[in-house]
Amino acid sequence: MPLDCGIWLEGIAGSGKTTAAVRRVLHLLASGVPAESILIFVPQRSLAQPYILALRGLTSHRGGQVSVHTIGSLSLQLVETFWFLIAGDAGFKHPQDLPNFLSLELAQYFMTRAIEPLVEERDYFSSVRIDRPRLYSQIVDNMNKAALVGFPISEIGTRLKSALASGVEQAHIYDDAQTCAMAFRKYCLEHNLLDFSLQLEVFREHVWAAPQAQRYLRGRYRHLIVDGVEEDNLASHELINSLLESCQSALIVCDRDAGFRRFLGADPDSAQRLRERCEVRATFEDSFVMGAEVSALGAALAAQLGAADTAESAADPRRALITEAHRYHPEMVDWVATQVEALVHEREAPPNEIVILAPFLSDALRFGLVDGLERRGIPLRTHRPSRALRDEPAARTLLTLARLAHPHWRLPPTDFDVAFALMAAIDGLDLVRAKLLTEMLYRRERLLPFAEVHATAMQERITFDLGERYDRLANWLNRYIDGGRTDAIDIFFRRIFGGLLSRAGFGFHGNIDAGNISMNLVDSAREFRWSLDFMSRYDAQIDLGLDYVRMVDRGVIANSYLRDWIADVEEGVLIAPAYTFLLNNRPVDYQFWLNIGGEGWSRRLYQPLTHPYVLSRGWPPGALWSEDDEQAMNRLTLGRLLLALTRRCRKAVYLGYNELSESGYEPRGLLLETIQSLLRRLAREEQHV
Amino acid sequence: MSLSDDFAFTQGSLGDYADCARRFELRFIKRLRYPALEVQDALQFETRTRQGARFHKMVQQHLLGVPAEALAESLADDEELARWWANYRARGLTDLPAQRLSEITLQTHLAGRRLVAKYDLLALAPGGAAVIVDWKTGARVPSQSSLRGRMQTIVYRYVLAQAGAHLYADERIPPERIRMDYVYVASDGERLSFAYSAAQMRQDEALLAEMIAAIDQADQFALTNELRRCRFCSYRSLCDRGGAGRLEDFDIDEYEDEEEETFALDFDQIAEIEF
Incomplete structure (x- = not known):
């Protein structure tokens, strides 16, 4: 492909578009194009992973570094850099202060x-x-x-x-x-x-208008690679459109039949306008991923839902489907684990070629799957980005210890929280003995010394060794309280982590998970403090530690756990929400779709204050959103989702179906209905033949 | 467990290895994040590092066209940073070639590995001098000899010589044209300069290749015997090596928080929360 023009590359998922785009980046570098002049622009960081891996693997490259950005990261960088040029005009009350x-x-x-x-x-x-x-x-x-x-x-x-x-x-x-x-x-x-x-508003209306910012961006980025353009929004498309004026070359990659992030402003129609700006247009039609039966399955399901034209295929979609009905949810979960075990141990499928997908991943489902797979010795990884940091044991422990150390907050932890924290903090202490210690020694919001356990038999039951560690923890906390210290909350976490919990004999010692989770909590608390410290020049001071803990309790802060999102490719069966898997854009051999009777596969989340379609660019002013619109959109969304999933599946789809849902209801969702309808139609057609 | 195939060495990671092989293993092979305090006076330490980061950002903003006066106005509440800024304005860019690139990252390869350097400022005149400028905000100016042996001096000059051609009219930069300046803005902008030579480059290359090969071949990463190196290490509780050190003993300029690829706050992660 030429290196001095704009190219629009379109095709279905799995047709090799990203592979071609990655090769183009490497080719640009091999042709002597300075790496600093290349910008890879993606709607979401996970989509940049193939590029990052390819660039990291370049051990022969000498020169600069390619930039990888989303609209979020690029606008942040530029607003921050040119802040003092634009803050006043943008309406900020304190333009001389930092953003x-x-x-x-x-x-x-x-x-x-x-x-x-x-x-x-x-x-x-x-x-x-x-x-x-x-x-x-x-x-x-x-x-x-x-x-x-x-x-x-x-x-x-x-x-x-x-x-x-x-x-x-x-x-x-x-x-x-x-x-x-x-x-x-x-x-x-x-x-x-x-x-x-x-x-974003400041970026679009002020920074982008500043000559210094234009000079910087246009002078720097001469070669543009855009991937997943259909998942990006109007703001991104406008920026790309503008950069095309000054770029020497561009490659814009568009996935046909996608646009999953509509609820976030993804605008596949506006993406198409960039097509007109490109001198060369290419299409990749063939999938290098799907087997014929999986392809037929995806096409048939999408056609059934009106998301694609009916396609004739010689392949029988049923051959790509494996399913077994179960009465209860746990039976279905057990069946999934057994099937995965058979794939891995009998058919030698690599674990990372298997994904287990559901519209949502509840704690119960996640636990059932993790437990079932671990018992069978199957390596796994779970991706549930909305899992709360505050629910992780290490974070819970630190938060409980913070409450104990700051009695003036008047937020004493419950007995159960104290027992849990003791169990997690003291190496070797089980929950039963942790509860006993709590019952005997957690008095008036403080931990009393182990010597206060007067019965020798009870001391022996706890053991003197554990009692000595308990004393070290209690002494540490009591010294902190009595010394009148009030560290910033993140500094407190770090001090007790380094000074006690990570030392030999305590629960975080050499514990990689605990270290990482603690670090995440520290990061969250520090960001909170920095923002609030910054505010103190405008507002009255507040007790940051207390406010942090309160906000954690309310689920406002530390409620999502995002930092390990872009973990390097790991081995293991992936358990994830369906859209999370899609946006990682990595095909696999086998997919398991669970809870297929659930409404979550097709129905939007209940969001009474917002609406993804009405607040989109294409919604006509004054038009009414009806129940018919809702139903039609549910069908279309599900059709696109199934097409996208099957296009990222090579061999087979396993369907997890249970007659009674997790909550005991008989599920009748659109996915189940569509599959049943398809199977009935195929059976009828077979009889006619 | 071994180092990942795509690992990129930096002056920071090599410095860690030189200090303590165990620290290198924990940080870069096991990727263990350990939030213990580096120094007892944590808030003061944090203030200093944030001031340093802000100063670096201001220089970058200035070099990208934000007027120095506008930047200076933002320093009304920070006398120390204002003093650094005044020193930068007075002497920071003196006698530097006209083509100036701030916050630029270069990489080369050595012993089958990537070697990366992130520069505060490169000032170049194709066919003429190629100056590396590194802003230092610490209060102490080290001796010329200790700086000469610092991993940063070794790695930065070597990487520029190997990977700077595209910034130098597509010609490899002769080592003799390369100079590295450390500018101590907290000490009246005092500048310590280090010239380079072909002989020095060969020597540096041998040293770096030897270190990288040693790391790649290592199956054990020994804990340092020099306890003083543990004073400011966040892993010291894991290794049972005492408590946090004092800020006044700490060389803040050695505290580097390098990231190979930065992605700042990624608001697009909102997507995952919805599902």
Whole structure:
């Protein structure tokens, strides 16, 4: 492919587009193109992984480094760099001060701080039965969509009302959501805070207009590689479109029949406009992934749902399907583990060529699968990015110890939390003895010395060795309290980690997981402190440690565990939500689809304050969103999802079906209905033949 | 467990190995993150490192076209940083070639491995001088001899000689044209310079290749016998090597937090939360 023009490369998943794009990057480098002049632009970091791996594997390259960016990372970098040029014009009250960029959890925290008084005072959202953090996250989501799609945040309420408000109450809810968004924006401008939506707005409207930023970006990036353009948003497409003016070459890769991130502003239609900007257009038609039966299965399911044209195929899709009906959920989970075991041990399938997918991964399902596979000696990895950091044992332990060490917070931990923390903190202490210690020695919010256990038999049951370690922990905490120390919360975590918990005889010693989780908690608490420290110049000081722990309790902070997202390719069966697997874009031999009767495969999450389609670019102003629209979109979304999954599957799909769901109901979701309908049709056709 | 095939060596990782092979193993092979405090005076330490990071960022902003005055106005609340900035403005860019590239990363390969250097500033005149500038914000200026032996001096000059051709009119930079300047902005902008030569480059190459080969072939990574090296190591509790050191004994300029690829805050991760 030529190195001096724009190329549009389109095709189905698994047809080798990314492989071709990776080779192009390597070819550019081999042709003497400076690495610094190459920008790889992706909608999500995980999609850059093939490029990063290929570049890391280059042991013969001498020169600079290729840049890899998303719209989020690039806009952050540029807003930060050119902040002092644009902050005043962008409306920030303190343009001479530094900006404070907010992670998602911090955006939710400051949203809580900014609007909660308003919500309380005016009794907003009283009729909505969702907890506050989830409500606030939807307001954040609305603002992000406005920024990505490019409409003012002041229009959020109007757009939602005109399409969705069927009654006065619902209209009030959208009005309230609008008021909250405006209040949060005002708060951000007054305090130099930038959530993602404001960051992007500032980037689009101010930084991109600055000659220094234009000079930097256009001077630096001469060769553009865009992958997954259909998953990206209008803001990204506008930036790419603009960069095409000054780039010497570009390769834009588009996956046909995709666009899964619509709820996040993905705009496959706007991506198509970039096609017109490219001099060369190429299409990859053939899949190098799917077997004929899997291909036929994907096509038939998608056609059944109206997501693709009916395709004739000589292959029988049923040959790609393996299923067995079960009455109860645990039986199905056990069947899955047994099938995986057979694949790995009898058919010698590599574990990392197997994925187990569900629309959502509940704790119970995850535990059942992990337990079943581990008992069979199958290596595995789980990817449930929404797993709460605060639920990890090491984090729970540190948070409990923080409460014990700060009695002035008046947040004494429960007996169970103390027992759990003792068990995790003291190497060799089981839960039974940890509970005994707690019952006997956790008094008036403090840990008493082991000597206070007066019965010799009980001391012997605990053992003096464990008692001595318990004393070291209790002494450490009591010295901290009595010394009147009030470390910053992250410093406290680090001090007790290094000074005690990671030492020989304690539970975190040499424990890699505990180290990593503790580090994640420290990072979360430190980011929190830095943002709040920064705020102290504008607002009254608050007790940061106390506020941090409160926010953790409310599920606002440390509620998601994202840092290990881009873990290097590991060996093991992957257990993940279906969309998470898709966005990793790595095909496998075998897929297991679980809970196929569940509504989660096709139905959107309940989000009363937001709407992915109504707040998208293509939604006509004033049009009403009807139940028919909802049903049609559910069918289309599921059809696209099934097509995308099968295009990332080489050999077979196993269906996990149970007559009674995890919660005991008889499931009748659209996926189950579609599969049954397909099987009936194929049986009928067979009889006719 | 061994080093991953795509591991890139840096002055920081080689420095860790030179200090303590065990630390290298824990950090880069086992990838163990260990949040123990480096120094007792944690907040003061943090303030210093953040000031240093902010200073580096300001220089980058300045070199990309943000007026120095606008940057100076942001320092009203930080006298120390304002003093560093004044020293940078007065002497930081003196006698440097006109083509200036800030925060640039170069890589070469040696002994089958990538070797990466992230420069604060490269100032070049194709056919003329190629100057590496490294801003130092620590209060102490080390001796010329200790800096000469520092892994950063060895790696940075070598990598530029090997991988800087595309910045130098597509010609490999002759080692004699390379100079490395450490500029101590907290000490009136004092500058310590290190010239380079072909002979020095060969010597450095042999040393680096030997270290990389030793790491690749190692099946055991010994704990250092020099206890003083453990004072500021976050793994010391794992190795039963005492408590955190004191900030006044710590050379803040040796504290490097290098990342091969940075991705800052990735807000696109919002996607995963939804499912």
